[in-house]
Amino acid sequence: MAGRFLKQIFVENGNPMAMHIHSSIANINARTTLSERIAHSGGNPHAAEHSARVILADPNTEAFQLLVKAYQDTPGVYVESYLWVKKCVEKGVVKFTPVVFKNPGGRRPGEERMSFTDKDEEMLAHWIAAKIPYKEIGGRTGNRLYQQLCDLHSDPEYAWVTRHTWQSWRERYKKNAARFDDIIAAIVAETKPTLGQKGQYGYVRQPERRKRARKGVPKDEEFDEDMADQKPKMETIPDSQPIAGPSNMGFPHAGPAQGGPGIMSAVRGSPIEEELDETESDWAIRVGNAPPPGWAKRRASNDLHDGQHLKKQRQDGPPPADQGSIPPQTVVEIANMHVIDSNIRDIAKKYRFTIEEVQEYYDKCGDMSQTHSRFQKMREMLTNNFPDDTIPPSQ
Structure with a gap:
């Protein structure tokens, strides 16, 4: 490159590009x-670190990594290797090293942690076909089936179960149940296992037996039928005829609708009943559809007459005074006497005198306040003049 004019590549907007040579280049x-x-290509190699556009450092030192971390978020500032200058000069263009984006980790959305293979699905289908060959039995989406599968991880034959958790095996079948059911049905059609044979799941969903209540039957009768199975039935007591006698209610006794005098003679067994029937015919009872006896008619007529008479009285107004009612003045006098007697008893009890003494004085004076004041003073005089001798004197 000696004797050749170098291209001025380290120039930005007509100004030299500021570069800083880091101390890591010793x-x-x-x-x-x-x-x-740098100077021959138009750059400024004497810029300070804080004002440099490019910082050149030794990539084999720890300082280089610290510089990269320190300026990775600073826009317009690049940390480059000292070899970067030579590459740019040889190519005749400035090209900064691109930022390397790291994988953030984790799995992509919708991607399984460990993908299921066709072999995994085939082994899972054979396992379900062996344990629950018929879907109607139930249990293919339960937890226990797949927990039992993963419990066999120590068996070399079932080493494939360690690729996924029992929850993953369950979810794999649950989300692809229709496809798995077809595969399992083909396996079952080939093996033709017998329901309940050894090695199957051991749990069968059975239909629930519901007790259907009979329509039109009251709840009381249903309860009696249920209790009849647990407790012995009581012996049926035959219908008995009531003993003839007077009735205080004024209504005829209800007898059996069937039969007549012949039934009464058959039921009657004691001499007392026979004697009552013969000697006290006035108290006969109604039998069957026969007319009521005479005493019942009279009682009913009397009750009807009394009821009509009472209704008439209520409609006409208050009863007349000649029926033994007490005049209002007499009622007031009785009330006053009661109050006087009560006050006399209170005075006698309070001041410890006899009721006869208080009553005698009240009859003389006729004033309750005067009576109260007199016996109060008498008790005070007795207390002052005659102290209690039972109390020992203080020493």
């Missing part, structure tokens, strides 16, 4: 040669 001769080469 060789004096190399620094001098580099400086001359």
Whole structure:
């Protein structure tokens, strides 16, 4: 290159490109040669680091990596190797080293951590066909099936299961169930396994048995039927006829609708019942559809008459005074007497006198306040004049 005019490539906008030769280039001769080469091509090799457009350093030193990290986010500033100047001069053009973008890590969106191969799917289909040959049995999307598969990782025959977790095996089948079911059906058609044979999954989904309630049957009857299976039934007690006698309710006794006097004679068994039936015919009861006895008619008519009479009284107004009602004045006098007696008892109890003494004085004076004041003073006089001797004197 001696004797040849060099192209002025290190010029920007008519000005020399500012370059800084870093101290990591320790060789004096190399620094001098580099400086001359930059100057011959139009650059400025004497710029400071903070104002330089290009920083030249030794790529084999730790300082070079620190410079790259320090200026990687600074726009317009480039850290280059000292060999970069020679390459640019030989090519006659300035070309900065492009920024190398690193892989951020992780898997791409939608990409599996470890892709499933055709061999993986084939082995998985054979496993499901051996364990659950028929989909109707259920359990192909459960956890236990694939957990059992991964538990066999120590077996050399099942070394392929270690490529994925049991969750991944399950999700692989679940997301591609239609395709896997066709493959499994072809395998089952070839092997023709018997349902329930040794080595299968061991869990079969059975239809739930639901108890259907009979329509039109009350809940009470259903409860009685259920309890009848657990407890012994009680013996049926035959219908018995009530003993003849007077009724306080005023209504005829309800007897059986079938039969007549013959039934009564058949049921009657004790001499007392026979005697009652013969001697007290006035208290006969109604049998079957026969008319009610005389005493029942009279009672019913009397009740009807009394009810009509009471209704008439309520409609006409308050009952007349000649039916034993107490006059209002008498009621007031009785109330006053009750209050007086109550006050007399209170005075006697409060001041510890007898009721007869208080009553006698009140009958003389007729004033309750005066009576109260008198017995209060009497109790105070007795307390002051006659102290309690049971209390020992203080020493």
